[in-house]
Amino acid sequence: VSLDWPDLAKLIEAEAPGQVADALLAVDEPARRALAPHLKPYRDELVRDWQRRGAQTVALRAAGAGCLPKAADVVSWLRSPLLAWVPWQADPDPHRHVRRMLAASGRPSPATVARGLAERMRPRDLGLWDLVAGLLVEHGIDPPDNVAFLRGWVRRAEADPARLATDPWLALLVPRLFDTDAIGAELARVIPALVELAGQGRVDRADLLAGCLRRLRVGDRPTAIGSFVELHGLLAPTLDEVAAHRQEYAGLLSSPHLPIATLAQAALQELDAAGRLPVATLADASRAVLLRPNKKLVRTQLTWLGRVAARQPDDTPRVLEALATGLGQESVDLAERTLAVIAAHLPRADAASRAALAEAAGAMTGDLGRQAAELLGVSALEAGPSTVTPVDLPVGGFTPVASLGELVAEVVAIAARGAQDPVQLERVLDGLVRYAASDRDGLVAAITPHTPQWDQPVARLLRAAARLPEPPPPAYHYHHTTEPLPVEVFVDGRLAELTGQLAGRPPVALLATPATADGYTDPERVLALLSAAEQHGRQPGPYDLTQALLRLPRTVDPSVHSGASGLRSPAGRRFAAYLDRGGLADPEVTAIGVRTRCCDGREYVKGRFRCGACGRVNARFTVALHAPDPDLPELPPGLLNLPDGHPARQRVFGRYWPPQMALWPGVLPGHREILAGHIQPCLVAVGDGDLHGYTDVLPALARCGGPFGPASAPAFEHTLGTARERDRLPVVDALTTLAARGLLDGDLLGGWLGHLVAGDVLILRRVVAGLTELARAGAHGAVWAAARAMLPPLLRLAEARPGTPDLLALASAAVEVSGERTPVSELAEVAARGGSSRLVTEARRLVRTLG
């Protein structure tokens, strides 16, 4: 009998592994080996046809196992990435033909093949797991220490937990479940089966418990941890077991995973109830728990400590020492509860515990500090006066690029990331204009290799500076679905103007180049440049002039006025006229509410600002503003005029994704109100919707000049409601800057916040988290003013919003430091309510603090 390659290829093509094996078994070993060289080219031809390749994979595997000469060849053939995918097979054990081949005489040793496959198993090879495991069992080889192999074992056990009872590798592989990362997430059905086997004595229960505790101490992903917590619950350790692992449980109390700390606390509590927990371990455990931010855990610990103190009078001093730690709790209600437990057991304190308590109480301030001082007979710490630590710095001057090399370095940065830094962009514009005037050829040679190819105003400008032709428009046009906003129109207009100039006759210098890092132009420089241009008969670009005027400081020296009045060119006369008008006046601002129809076309219901059906906000607040026309024709319509009505609805509901706003503060550096009117509508969804990020523009907005008025306040208050802390911190930074400059008006800030929270637009807890951070920065006066303005609408609600007690606690702390004690009318009514809910407790504390 002979077999030639075309015959074998036909059988492979017929997707018939059984026939492949039959045919190969019918010939002798030399004949099989003679066919081996054909296999690889055949497989490689299928590289583009994944369906055929998949369908023939099992036959190809059988053929490889039957022809290839060495064990290593068979291993790499079976692991080949091209033969990794097999479609669903009707045959429950398609690989039996591979086994038949390997068992044939003259073939490489199946044990060697199995060992090679097992040791080098990757997640991709799990399709071979049954084959490998079968061979290993058959030849009595232990499974390798390989994570993918273990995962295959777990998956088989998950599919059929009952077979674990007869699994030959049970004792060997179970301990590895605890030593392998993330495998816990796949143990849903294995864990009950293991516990059952432990009950029957098939698995060592002590090993299970020790492994479980070890893994809980080491930590893992939350889903994986969940399995081990469940295992612990199912094992239900006996008192003897908990006693033996007492120290491990105490160590688990520091776990970042709350369920782990909770189970450890419960286990130790049971041990204590049986009278088997030394008080020293309890004290250690309490030190780990009492300062945790998890309220329930801390409350349980306090109750437990109280119980122990009452039950074991001899140990009370040690319990009191442990309780002293709890006085350092950041959460005032938990610290107060600690104090109550201490008060109940203080009579049995000895000298050492009294000293520990006094030391802890000495570090407390405020209402609670006074309570502790009174109880323990120490003097209370006065909350010192505090100053706001500014987050911004004295602004330096604008430093132009010092060399062509530095200009190129900045161009490289912009080409890589776009223009995201207004100072960097101005340095590049200034540098391009200066070097275009002095050494155009050098400039072109230096920046040509770095010009970007994308289609954006900045990229076009850089290409014009390098004298590169504009590429033909792309065949596919991206259509903007949103109209560009007025500030964007102006920024792009200025860049387009300079692009044209660089492609033709470049200007000598830019009027709008700022003189300070916060973006103001120097009036004297503008005057000097305009005079020089007049003498040489040049006209500055109209956008450049307009931007230079918008960037003038809010007050201009009279000498510049008189100098400007002498100018005769059109640009000079516009400069003089602008100065005579007193520059750009602050706008008139009106706060407005805007409604929209929501998902089901339902109209807004009075007092509710969220749709009852989909939960989205259907009424938002913004401002309409109008600044007097400064007679600058290049200003796009709408830059200084944000009307009410339909345009307002467009602003707050018309678009979801905010534009890139980093360059905006540089357009109007002295007019925070106007900028805020443009920026606030872009950020509403960050505060009340599901949009993240984009708040980085707010610190720059806060650094702008001009008053903090009714247009600025909503930009900062709405964004305080953002979900992520990292988006809220820039808002707090901005508010801190304003507070450090004495501009932050807490009443204005809090006035709308109360209504936004009461109308369910913003989530109170998030706002309070932001205000807490602001208080930490030292702006206690502004925080108290904001809280005072927020409280009336919040306390009038029938159902208090979650976080109201925290706001009251924050207000108490702020009053304590700022010393401003203005009463709040609604507070007395809440404080007079009965009961000991947190709302009432904190209201009473605020009343006490207000005196």
Next chain:
Amino acid sequence: MATDTHRYAYRTASTLDAGRLTLQTSGGISGLERPAHPRFFTGFLPSAHQAATALLVLADIARTDFRRAGRPLDGSLRGFRDPIVTCGGARLRFEAFSACCGAYARLDVLDTGLDGEVVAHGTTNVDVNPPLYAALTRVGGGDPLRVSVGPDDLTVGTLDGAVVEKKVPLPERWLRGLAEVPAVAAGFDARARLTAAEAAAFLGRLPAGAPREVRWLVPVGRSLRSSMAPVPGAVCLATPGRLGVLRPLLPFARALQIYGPKVGPDSGPVASGWELDLGGMRFTLLLSPGTDRGFSGEGGLLHALSAEGAADDAELLAPWLTWDEVVDVNALADRSTLPPARVGSALAVLATSGRVGFDAAELAYFHRVLPFDPGRVEQLSPRLSAARALHAGGQVRATGDGYEVRSGEKTYLVHRTAAGRWGCTCPWWAEHHGGRGPCKHVLAATLTIPSLVDSAR
């Protein structure tokens, strides 16, 4: 990136039996010798529970890769680098470096906490294995922990020749990062000190996830406030969740001291130091400026390395280092007859070759020789090698206001920036603006004209 394998050979596994911790050693240096299993100390560490917890946290950091959401890679402790122990003066220092090269931890057992006999001085690796880890979790109580670093006399006699072998990958990045840590720490100032309660509250407030977050912590009164902008005096904390590894030590802490380098409004993320005062011990954690940014790429001392004189001084100085608690610069200057200022920069060069560490709490270097192949540790600056190649190839040419460096097909302009430093037009510089040391082009220019070194810093 080159990855070699390091082979630890211990006489037997480290054990904790009947309250006695025996840490087995492998390689390194003892005094002037290089024994296979150095013996440094037998005696007691203060408070068993506290010492055991500190060693556990150290082991946790050694096998954690914070790039993978801060989870330990493998609960079995397999395949990770063992802690390094240094015994200098009457002080034991245990060092560990994370698998992601972005977190460095050191446990200093101070003279006041150490009670026992110092047998010899030097540096070695100590074995930490899963049974030992599990045994350490069972230690409790405030009694001293009996400990010996190095094989004790009994096993020396009975187990001659037998070894427990561990093979671990030793990536170049890891080794270079570990050598870079003292250079980073040497630039630190103390920024804030929190009480234990404030420290616990602060850690409790930090988000657990947020792998890409960089925040700046501003000391305010007794607490820290978070900001998103670098303020003078602020400490940078990148990936705040990484600090969570300190949690088990909080119940023992008396204070948390925080260190950071000088920052200004234009600063990018920088490294930070966190030191828990545990009484007789100090636990220090250094965090890199990001999880995706190990200490290996910081390049802080490249200028010092590129200056020929400093390297020579370092070689001159090395034999004079003694095994004291910390390096006394003045005494060293007397012994080696180098002026103290040059001793300072020579020590900085020695740091990058793994021959000294830096203790920010005492503002001093300490003698420690990384227990790895000395040849490998010394050749750890690919950027400097590349710069030397450019220099040797004559690719640097002076132009009017700077230098042109040809690298492959491209030409870069090394120039003076408005801030007075040297900059480059390569994409790497555009990305980091000198925040990770000079690029190879600036270094090549520096090599060409050595007088640039000072102004380039």
